[in-house]
Amino acid sequence: MGIGDKPKYDLASILIYTALVFIGLISVYSAAPVIEYTSITDINEVYGKQLLFIGVCAILIIVILAIEVKFYERFAGLIYVISILSLAGLFVFGKEVNGATSWYPLGPFTFQPSEFAKFATALAVAKFLSQLNVSLKNVRDFMIISGIIALPALLITLQPDPGSALIYTAFFFALQREGLSLWYLTLGLIALVLFFSALVINIGWIILAILVSITGIYLLSRKRKHKKHLAKPRVYLFVIAALTCIAYTFSTSYIFNNLLEDRHRNRINIVLGKVQDDAGIGYNINQSMIAIGNGGWTGKPLQEATQTRGGYVPEQHTDFIFSAIGEVSGLVGTSTTIILFMLLLYRLIIMAERQRNQFARVYGYGVAGIFFLHFFVNIGMVIGLLPTVGIPLPFMSYGGSGLMGFTILLFLFIKLDAHRMSYDH
Amino acid sequence: MKKLLLLSIVTLVGITFLGRVIYLQVILSDTLQMEAENNAITTIYDYPERGFIYDRNGKLMVANQVAYDVMVIPRETGDVDINKLAELLKIHESRLEKKLKDARTWSAVQASVVVPQLTQIEYAPLQEQLRKFPGFYIQRRSLRKYMVDHSASVLGYIREVNQNSIKNDDYYVQGDLAGKSGIELQYEEELRGVKGYKKYTRDHYGRAIESYKNGSSDKAPIAGTDLTITLDKELQEYAEKLMINKRGGVVAIEPQTGEILTLVTAPNYDPSLLMGRDRSKNINAILRDTVRLPDVNRVLQGQYAPGSPFKVINALVALQEGVVTPQEHFSCNNGYNYGGKKPLGCHSHASPLAMNRGIAESCNAYFAQVYRRIIENEKDPAKGMDIWHDHVTSFGLGDFLGYDLPVGQPGRIPDGDYYTSRYRYKWYAPATISNAIGQGEVAVTPIQLANMTAAIANRGYFYRPHIIKEINGTPIDILKYTEKNYTTIEAKHFKPVVEGMNEVYRSGTAKYVQIPGIEICGKTGTVENFTKVNGERKQLTDHSVFIAFAPKDDPKIAVAVFIENGYWGSRYAAKIASLLIEKHLKGAITRTDLENYLLTHSLEYEYVKKLSKAPFKVNEAIDQGLITLEKEKKLRKLVDSLQPNTLY
Structure with missing residues (x-):
């Protein structure tokens, strides 16, 4: 100073x-x-x-x-x-x-x-x-x-x-x-969205949505072949991403339903409108x-x-x-x-x-x-x-x-x- | 981008929140304010005293009394000594336990009723003792006090409103008392007054904290209105007394006004039964009595064949239509052969006879022929039937009448269409011949019969019967009850009929019930009736019917009496009618022999017949109804054994 x-x-x-x-x-x-x-x-x-x-x-x-x-x-x-x-x-x-x-x-x-x-x-x-x-x-x-x-x-x-x-x-x-990197925020948001949707929607629909969107992104990324400087999309990376998402969805819903205490579960359920109490x-x-x-x-x-x-x-x-x-x-x-x-x-x-x-x-x-x-x-x-x-x-x-x-x-x-x-x- | 993330999230969240509070505080505000009010504002009602009911002479019939509810606040009781308390409250321990449990389930902090509606006498010993039980206290409330031990069906009763009334009428809240039947129901709005209220805010435990808006929205109660009704308490009481051990009804109307002087249905019960701690037990006992049916108002709801009193109507219609003159004679050969399987029977009397004797002797043959002329006056019997129907209904028959009591039945007066739709083939007057003598398709209620009598007494018009006389001391001025309803019969035709009815009393079928010094005009009736016993149609002893008005030239009272299975008209009905007329006109009874007969005879033996499964005789010449102790006991036992099980 x-x-x-x-x-x-x-x-x-x-x-x-x-x-x-x-x-x-x-x-x-x-x-x-x-x-x-x-x-x-x-x-x-x-x-x-x-x-x-x-x-x-x-x-x-x-x-x-x-x-x-x-x-x-x-x-x-x-x-x-x-x-x-x-x-x-x-x-x-x-x-x-x-x-x-x-x-x-x-x-x-x-x-x-x-x-x-x-x-x-x-x-x-x-x-x-x-x-x-x-x-x-x-x-x-x-x-x-x-x-x-x-x-x-x-x-x-x-x-x-x-x-x-x-x-x-x-x-x-x-x-x-x-x-x-904003990737962290994106990842965090994806995690949150998956977590909450797993509570509201049937898990089968979520898996379908994951598969559809990841396939969609893969197909879209293949089209930008002319952008030579970008790395070529690799199929196995997308497969891993999809599997991770699915595994995550299963595990969070397991944690929510089996590991969380009732009072926490209820608080979330009420806001989601699943429980009227x-x-x-x-x-x-x-x-x-x-x-x-x-x-x-x-x-x-x-x-x-x-x-x-x-x-x-x-x-x-x-x-x-x-x-x-x-x-x-x-x-x-x-x-x-x-x-x-x-x-x-x-x-x-x-x-x-x-x-x-x-x-x-x-x-x-x-x-x-x-x-x-x-x-x-x-x-x-x-x-x-x-x-x-x-x-x-x-x-x-x-x-x-x-x-x-x-x-x-x-x-x-x-x-x-x-x-x-x-x-x- | 790095710098904008938090900034944009803050903006997004801020706008979302602003939107949400606008939604909650502007759009949803009304709904939420109502919820807040439901939550937090408790309304304590201030009940006005219910209006009194006086008879036409200013004698009090229904007043109010203080009753006491034993209340409990479960949270404050601590451990209750169930045994001692049950003994004190005089209820069973298990019942008390259940009550306390229910109260706790409902609310631990708000008061519930443990024992409702104790009378002053029941309450006195409790007052001191109950202090030993914390959490219990006594709450005053106003109940009806009946100054009469009869007439329950006309006075009606009050009870707590049910969910339905609460839903249909904004005025009522849980726990309010309201008229359920009779005058209490009919004049509920006048009698109840308007309840006041005080609003308090309460906290989430339900405790009142402070007066809401400093009491600016509070309202003081408006007292209920006193009613004066047209009944004569003493006459009513006397009629009730005479009707003990009989079933049926008595209606007396003042012809000049249409005011109902007496309205008795029997069996009846003490209105006080429906109050106090045994009320629910008593209500159940009354409603479930499928043998005596005390809940059915036989005067207003009972639709009976009128029998011979109906003949005077046929006489009037015939005169009006000009198909007969009073002097014309008809012959009777112990009956009249109209072409049916067997002739319409009649009893022995002088023949041939004119109208006056036809009425006096109640000659079936006379009226069958007169009736045929009415119907056959037109080529098409259906049209003749319609004309007859219009004349008859102008006496208020076949219609609800519009009196101010909450129950009733229209009865039935058939018209041309009625038979046309019923008979597949072409029909003629003889097919409806029973109408001539008041049997068959014709059905009336006793109050219609009394009103018809009043119309004859007035020689051609009637005032709609009504029970209200004064509201808060001011005589009613309701057009419905002050206008004359004219019959379709001209006044001049009444003279021969009234003369005939007078002869009934002087030298006809009712000559044994004469009252010295009173000129009565009447008509007896003996009504055949049937019932089904095990699916088999069986005849029962005839109903005893009598209509009368008196005095002949200045009628002050018109009476109809209907006694189920009383056999012939003068055996029961005429006796009761003439005693009531004497009581009303003279104030005292001289025919104590008639009175004595009625008080010592019971018709229960008749009522038991159809229930007892044993073969029985009908229309026995000698009345078996003399009351003896042994007989009464046997009857009681039998009736009780037939009641459905009402233990609970």
């Missing part, structure tokens, strides 16, 4: 952050599981606590912005190791809530290390990738980077909290930006959609927001906070929230693109990817487009660890971005 350089903090992202946190607090207040409202500063109720967490975040932000910018890159590895240790430590000291050992008891509060592992992993990925001799084209480097991402994801899956582990797929966007497992999503629909254009006053006030949507102040926004502030509230998230993501991508060094850019994309995945999975679930996956909506869902984790994630990047002109390798 050059002496006398003034950091330029990105005002737009800070404003969006403030707006989201504010809307979040109001929604936590309306969705609070209380019969009688008390003062919003009542520390015994969720809204009082959330207010307290926001205060802590304010301090965190000051600290993050005050620390020398070089610190983060330099200690990225150490932060990652500490974070991995804290995840591993859960298996010894963790407290079990709702069947998952994801929390450390901390007096009257709990601390969820998986929320902090996100930024730690983002730092570690950025640090590793920004080394001069590292390339994603190199298989060994790719394996290492995959390991860095997979390790916390694995530990979190074991808690078990597969929803939070899912978020680590967000790093795909950072890797893709750094040159990872508004009273059982589908209850959450159904009630959540009713709450959103009840909001109409401009929402209902708290007294008439019966879904929210009656506690019909389970976990409404945490994972289902978006449904409270929907009922209390209507389409105005939901569309504002969605647009704010879109703006934040656009802003983060623009900010990442304007970084001069790779570390900041990779970290930026990591942040954007993580926020995007939370946004996608959480709201997708609440509005009934995706299966129930228990992850919070950033800045808005009630929860100290979450709010702090997301705040650190964002403001670390704002700090890096503020120093982009002077910050150099």
